[in-house]
Amino acid sequence: MSGRSETRERIVDAAALLLRDHGxxxxxxxxxxxxxxxxxxxxYRLFGDKDGLLDAVAEHVLADFVAQKAAVVEAAAAGDVDPLEDLRAGWRAQIEFGLAHPALFRLLSDPERGLHSPVVRSGLEVLEARVHRVAATGRLRVSERRAVGLVQAAGTGVLTVLLSTPAEERDEGLAEAAYEAVLREVLTDPEQPTVSARGGTAAAAVALRAVAPRLDALSPAEQRLLSEWLDRIVDDPARGPG
Structure with missing residues (x-):
């Protein structure tokens, strides 16, 4: 490791400890x-200013966590892990991480900072992969984008409430209750993982949309057209239940 890299690492490690322990x-x-x-x-030479240093600290702390999440998703996809179980495991891991790193969570809750963070983008891609696996099974009755947004919004809201409440007064069941509410909104039926359940038309469209880019029998142009049609079916607020 070069002297510059070693110095940079020492600075980031020191700043990460200060952030964790004192905010x-x-x-x-x-x-x-x-x-x-x-x-x-x-x-100043290495990071420009305090914001640059904080960005580097956030990337440093989150990098390992995101890499671990990505490895879990990859293993789940390659194995026989139910997509819904994988999604729930990811939700719990995210809540636990936020509670363990409150200063980092508050730092990245700034939309402008999170918007430009490569590691935050990587974390979002992990969530998108998890939701995509659920969609491909036919259990999702809203678009993947809507489902990802709801999970994100619920997770941010839960952590904001919990971290603004004294530890001894926190509602220990809040995170699970919020997650169940999200499931009720995005799934055909949490207890009936089939396309024929409530909301079947939308679920079938979402499932087909998930695999449309891999339908080799269609040309790329036909794949895009099919995806556009399916998006229209899923996003149409006037559609009735399936």
């Missing part, structure tokens, strides 16, 4: 420099 306000140039054993100008 964003503790991540000052002076305190980070002291903890990392470097001069303050080194931080």
């Amino acid at each position: 964003t306000s503790a991540v000052t140039t002076r305190r980070v420099a002291e903890a990392a054993g470097v001069q303050a100008p080194a931080i």
Whole structure:
């Protein structure tokens, strides 16, 4: 490892510890420099400013977590793990991570910061992969995009409420209750994983939409046209139950 890379790593590690133990306000140039054993100008040279340093810390802390999630999803897809069980496991892991890293969660709750974070994008792709697997089974009655958005919104809301409540007063069942509410909104029926259940027309359309890009019997143009038609069926607010 080069001297520059080693210095950068020391600074990020020091800042991550300060963020974890004392929150964003503790991540000052002076305190980070002291903890990392470097001069303050080194931080400016490597990261530009405090925001640049915080971005680097967020990427550093989240990278391992996202990589672990991606590995779990890949293993679940290759094995015989039920997509709904995999999605629930991902939800629980996300809630646990947010509660264990409150300062990082608050940092990335800033839409502007999260929007430009490569590792946040990678984490979203993991969620999208999980939802896609559910869609392909015929159990999703809303579009994949809507399902991903609902899971994201519910997770952010739950963590915001829990982290703003004293630990001893938190509702321990809130996260699971919120997740069940999301399932009721996006699934045909949590207890009946079949296309013929309530909302079957939409579920069938979502399932076909999930595999449309892989239908080799169709040309790329035909695949795009089919996907457009299916999106119209799923997104049509006037459609009745299947």
